[in-house]
Amino acid sequence: MTTTLEPLEPALSVRQVLNLERVLAGEPEVVAGAGQLDRPVRWVHVAEAADVGVMLSGGEMILTTGVLLAGDEDKQAEYVRSLYRAEAAAVVLGLGRAFPTAPDAMRRVAERCGLPMVVLHRPFPFAELTEEVQSRLVRRKYAAVSLSEAVRTALNGLITAGAPLQGLLDEVARYSGCPVVVTNLAHRVLATAGERSAVDDVLRDWERIARQAGGSEGDGWIRAELGGRGERWGRILLCGHRGDTAVGRLLADRAAEALVLHRMLGGASAGTWEEQSAQGLLTDLVSGVVPARQLLPRARAAGLPVNRRSFVPLVVRGADPARLDRVLRMVGLPGLVAELAPGATAVLLSLARDQDAAALAAHFAARLRSETDLGTAVVAAADPRTAWDEVAAGLREARHVADAVADSAPALDLPAVVRLRDVHLRGLIRLLRDHPHVQSFAERELDGLLSATDQDLLGVLRTYLATGRNKSRTAQLHHVSRPALYRRLEAIQVRLGVDLDDFEQAASVHIALLAHDAQQR
Structure with a gap:
């Protein structure tokens, strides 16, 4: 769902008001505060009273003839000071009988205060100026209300339609015309949207931008906080917004409202967006859809140390991503956790090059298995990679290893961390699983056990062969007596029409079963 929005009319500044055709007819001259002409004008007010400052709320351009100030320099000075205290945008003095030239007292105070002071050399009907400026301001105010409602309606429509977080951010980026970044409170990037090259430029310089994001806004960097019920959990940033600042702030605020609503309606936990960010990054890396080099800024912005590091690719079966992330924090290792496929979760560790990668991977696996219900979790690893471009191949290798042993892991005498050299024949069969000859061989060898009612017997056969035809171990794992086994x-x-005591026949059945399991997976 998309909505085309009319651009908001630019905010009027003092400079823009002075350049209006009607004002130029009055021959305006800036006599003080020339460096402050870009101040926004919120309203135009005609006032002759000396104490006008008490009636202002800030941002007004004051038009006066000074008729009540003539002949009293103290009143003139105080008049300007009161406007400054009220944060007026500027004062415009029409020259005439009261002041044929710009009064020095007013000009000096205005210059000291930095308040723009303008004199009109030709008679000028103030009513015409107020009418034009007020009409422009009113049009802009209503346009802002219309824009706000249009953005809110568009984003709420996406939420109602079940759009993902990325869909909302893409819409915000389309409206703002600049990169959009969502971060957590630690400035780690959770999601981005916008033109890919512009987003990459932002992420490459993210360390500096993250510091700026926590400070004051400026130069088109506009942020809005994300949170609710008194708790902040992130922020959304418009990075380098080139349009009107007020428009950018409006877009950021509407986007923040939509993101909070999206998370509430989706029942998302505090870590869900972090998980989605890591999943998108590692999935893109493994698939090769995006070149690894282009993903490096995303990894850095997501909080993964990448300079002079060793990357250890792991894939875990039998543990959910949230549990793995918690264990990773327990052992104090930096890394990313993401589900690559149902039941297969990647863990990419980033270690200093002088650290023992094998020992730390084993420590992680041991800590994981110490969790009460994770004793059978399979932790597969590839050798460490020092080049980021090689990480994708490492993750694919680790997944291959995890898949190769997943079905028979409890029956196998596996090390804490399983590697390619540990999977032997299983690894080869899994690589060949899609070959038609292998598929027909598996069906032919196992034909007598492939019906739905024979799955219990197939499980017993799988365990018996995986344990090296150890009857005691098989009976124990299936919780049956030896006679029943x-x-x-x-x-x-x-x-099957085979003799499992014959090595060759048992090996043939074993290979067929490995191929069958690989094909089913």
Whole structure:
């Protein structure tokens, strides 16, 4: 869903008011505060009273003939000081009978205060100026209200339609015409939107921008806080917005409202966006859709140390991403956690090059398995990569290893961290699983056990072969007695027409079962 919005009319500044055709007819001359002419004008007010300052609320351009100030320099000076205290935008003095020339007292005070002071050398009907400026300001005010409602409606429509976070940010980027970045409170990037090259430029310089994001706004950097119920949990940034600042602030505020609503309606936890950010990064890296070099700024902005590091690619089966992230924090290792596929979660560690990668990976695996319900989790690893461009291949290798042992992991005597050299025949069969000859071989060898009612026997066969035909271990893992196991093994041999005590026949069945499991996965 998209909505085309009319551009908001630019805010009027003192300089722009002075350049209006009607004002130019009065031959305006700036006699003080020339460096402050870009101040915004909120309203135009005609006032002759000496104490006009008490009636102002800031941002007004005051038009006067000074008729009540003539002949009293103290009143003239105080008049300017009161306007300065009220934060008026400027004072415009029409020259005439009261003041044929610019009064020095007013000019000196205005210059000291930095208040723009303008004199009109030709008679000028103030009513015409107030009418034109007020009409422009009113039009702009209503346009701002219309813009605000249009943005809110568009974003709420996306939320109602079930659009993901990225969909909302893409819409905000389209309206703002600049990169949009969502961060957590630690300035780690959770999501981005906008033209890819512009976003990459922002992320390459993210360390500086992150510091700026926590300070004052300026030069088109506009932010809005994300949070609710008295708690902040992030911010949204418009990076280098080139339009009107008020428009940018409006867009940022509407976007922040929509993101908070999106998270509330989606039941998202505090870490969900962090998980989505890591998942998008690692999925893009593994798939190769985006060149690895282009993903480096995203990794750095997401908080992963990348300079002079060793990257250890891990893939874990049997543990959810939230649990893995918690264990990673427990052992104090920097890294990213993301689910690559159902049941397969990547953990990319970033270590100093003098750290023992194998020992730290083993420590992570041991801490994971010490969790009460994660004793059977499989932790697969590839060798450390010192070049970022090689990380994707490492993640693919680790996933291959994890998938190769996943079905029979409890029956196998596996090390704490499984590597390619540990999967042997399983790894080869998994690589060949899609070959038609391998598929037909598996079906032919296992034909007697492939019906839905035979899955229990197939599981017993899988464990028996994975344990090296160890009957005691198989009975223990299936919680059956030895006689009951013998009866099941006899049934398996009858169904398949094989003798499992014969090494060659058992090996053939084992290879077929490995191929079948790889194909099913």
